[in-house]
């Protein structure tokens with residue numbers, strides 16, 4: 001089945017999203033997994049259903065061993081499973097064969113990628129490693145599971161006209177001035193400007209996220225199909241790389257979250273970190289809200305200007321993993 005683009009790499013989490021010895025549920029391709037980080041920072045992942053009677057391992061806890069590795073303990077009858085999925089049955093005193101097949105992870109620095117156990121068709125983009133080397137990590141935000149399919153989620157992210165509707169209460173964007181689109185296959189770049197209406201001091205005090213908003217939002221979206229979109233923003237104080245991550249949890253459930261990176265030119269920039277996260281969180285909430293309020297299979301009878309990003313998504317989706325004509329570069 002193609003609707004979840006099997007064969008693409010998915011970024012399941014940034015290490016900062018996992019607490020040491022605290023199990024966390026992650027879903028991919030309709031299967032739930034339990035992820036946990038042990039005392040030496042190693043990340044483990046097993047299917048979440050306990051092979052005894054199906055309890056969710058992510059609802060259990062971790063137990064640390066002498067070498068600082070840890071096992072996940074089932075909340076139902078307290079069987080413990082190590083990273084290989086082996087357990088020790090009460091009274092036996094020795095390890096069983098693996099009862100659960102670990103999910104294969106690819107760890108690059110703090111980034112936890114996975115192909116979900118499916119044959120690899122598309123390489124992991126290197127860009128996040130470059131961003132991590134060049135910028136400071138500000139934090140993660142807006143980890144949201146939305147009841148929508150992957151295609152609808154990606155279309156929303158590459159829709160350069162939805163600011164006026166979906167994000168109107170926040171941005172007060174007057175118009176979108178589209179610049180250019182560079183189509184390099186599974187990678188693309190969109191450049192546009194969005195002048196924002198002035199907010200009063202009162203509005204700023206009520207919504208401090210507005211403080212981080214310039215008069216004109218100069219947008220550069222760097223897209224890496226299908227799992228990553230980076231919004232590059234720059235102001236006098238510094239630069240941000242706001243990384244939007246997508247994970248197909250199941251056919252009709254898609255997860256998104258943001259990893260925020262920044263590079264300050266001015267000490268005041270640091271203080272804005274939380275504002276950026278706050279602003280980004282509101283943006284994702286608004287997107288999640290509209291995605292739950294559309295009929296995704298409605299035939300599109302009307303086409304607006306600047307839907308090139310969505311055309312790019314549709315082409316890549318339809319031909320995945322191959323890239324076929326047309327080339328959508330403009331200007």
Ligand code: FES
Nearest residue numbers: 050052053074077
């Ligand atoms: S269901 Fe997990 S130990 Fe019984």
Ligand SMILES: [Fe+2]
Nearest residue numbers: 156166283287
């Ligand atoms: Fe949006």
